[in-house]
Amino acid sequence: MYDLAALSSWLEFAVRWVHVITAIAWIGSSFYFIALDLGLHRDRNLASGADGEEWQVHGGGFYHVQKYLVAPDQMPGDLVWFKWESYSTWLSGFAMLILVYYLGAEFYLVDPAVADLKVWQAVAISLASLGFGWVAYDLICKSRFGDDNTRLMILLYVILVAMAYFYTSVFSGRAALLHLGAFTATIMSANVFFIIMPNQRIVVADLQAGRTPDAKYGKIAKQRSTHNNYLTLPVIFLMLSNHYPLAFASEMNWLIAALVFLMGVTIRHYFNSMHARAGQKHWTWLATSLLFVAIVWLSTAPMFRAAEPEEARGAGVRFAQAEGWEDVHNIVLGRCSMCHAAEPSWDGLLWAPKGVRLETEYQIAQAATQIYLQAGLTYAMPPANLSYMQPAERAKIVAWYRDATAN
Template sequence: MYDLAAMSSWIEFAVRWTHVIVAIAWIGSSFYFIALDLGLHRDRNLASGADGEEWQVHGGGFYHIQKYLIAPDNMPDHLVWFKWESYATWLSGFALLILVYYFGATFYLVDPAIADIGIPTAIFISLASLAFGWVAYDQICKSRFGDDNTRLMVLLYLILVGMAYFYTSVFSGRAALLHLGAFTATIMSGNVFFTIMPNQRIVVADLQAGRTPDAKYGKIAKQRSTHNNYLTLPVIFLMLSNHYPLAFASEANWIIASLVFLMGVTIRHYFNSVHARKGDPIWTWLVTALIFIVIMWLSTAPMFRAAEPVEAQGGAVRFAQAEGFDTVKDIVTGRCSMCHAAEPAWEGMHWPPKGVRLETEYQIAMAAKQIYLQSGLTHAMPPANLSYMQEAERAQIVAWYRAATGG
């Protein structure tokens, strides 16, 4: 029988890799077209009737690119669409959310010390919040309030701050920041699926019918594309945050997440200004560095909770009561706890790796799967086997985990 824990881990890896690949494709094309649009020369009277042009060189060849403000006179024979990158990024990200945070809700999503809610309730909150994000954002954009893009972006930022506080009030710190990233990414993908692509299809249909397309469709699509441009970098930070407990395991994690959005704005403002040939605003990097220093300062009060007895969590009981737990507890305490502790004894280490603490029965039982995969089934931990874990000890970890899971 194939090891289910190993198989699920590989499935998660495959989905995560897919997510990264398609996200790179989406972000790359998005950044390129924003830079291209900002860098177009619009002060030339082009015989083609195009709004602007740009000459570029790459890979040993020269490219002559022209942009039509609304649409060309006739429909081109071959038109390349950019849409599947966005769709695939959201779908693979949502699949990863299910695999890691829904199936692993006991470990990663629900934290009774923050909000004592059941797993079904937590999953419902997750799904409902993502839907709410898109509907609220879309309606605001379509309202008169959305006519002023600066005003709209300020309101969107306030909504994101509110969602950061909300998520950190109902989910674990790790899940909260991840969900804020998913909330934002859902808005971005929704822009492509529900607004940008439909508007482009209307323009294409008008061209095919011999009608002059309405410029408003391009204007709306450009607004949503610009929003996506400024939201991309914060989303990347939030998606990577689960690797850094100083970001998600701080009492100020919602403030940190809020400041991350400001860093995204300052960084993108620099590149967008340079691409548009509107100067070289080096000050944006200074502002970004200052914000990051504030984040570093806020993170120095890590949100490591006091240990609870094993009986407090039903999800950990079966591992704590499984045959061999006492032996495994001694192995983990002796081989792992010097690093995975509130105050690591390992020289130069100030926080437990990834926020994982393995000092009590409760903590060891809750981390059973990670211990099994990284120290039993593989030799990933301890790193370089610095604590000299023996093969017999790894075998005992495997036997304990399989006894608890019936594997």
């Protein structure tokens, strides 16, 4: 008999692995080409007609790179396209969203203390918000308002702050910051799929047909690529935030997210200026440091203490009614709740690890699968078995969970 919880956990691990690998490839190529474009020597009269060039050394070899402002006179037959990194990152990320936040909505997505949503309502809000983000952003970029890139970036920032507040008003803190990252990443990947790649195909088609490509397509693609460049670092922070309650479980989590976007801009501006040989903008270090200090200070604001249901509800009811529930309830209270509490009694802990609290019947029932995987099926929890959970207690957790899921 297959253990569905274990298989599900391994599937999540596999998808997460793919997501991380493809994200590294996408971010790496994005950073490289932005740095290359900014660092090109454009003060040379190149016989090839290229706009700029740069010599680079890596891995024991020398590379001579040239960039054409619109396109070369003839299209090479072995043109390399950079697109699958972006598509694979978004698709694997969306798969993670389904596996973790949609299928595990009652534990990760919905927080009754924030908004008492049904699972289908929360999933519908999630999907609609991702679609809204791209449509709104794209329409603004294509409007006359989008002609001024600075003005456009300011409006985009306002929209992101508004979405941060919205997400923290409807989802759990963990899901809110993750969704803000998904919202931004959707815009970034859609930029590649709907704008950058189609524009490049138009240029290629013109060259193949013997027509002179219009420079506007390259200009538009570069604008979207620049946006992606400045949004990358905040997205990485938001995707990792679910591991840090200080980021997502604070009452000021929406403001923390807003400052993270500014911090990402200052960091990227420093490196972009350096690559462009415009002088290192050292003031960005001070700005970034001050923003980080503000984030740290905001994170110490009171964590969410809104009342949660005492009794199990929703899908958690079957765990509270399964054979062995009373024993497991007492085991968790005795072995886990000293750390996983609103006010942990373990020395050195100020907040529950990963924001997971296991004090009430509701909290324990909702976290049944994680308790089973981390304290029953494996010995991951308690860490180093500091609370001395016995093998017989772990066996009871396994038997209880399997009884609940067998029906």
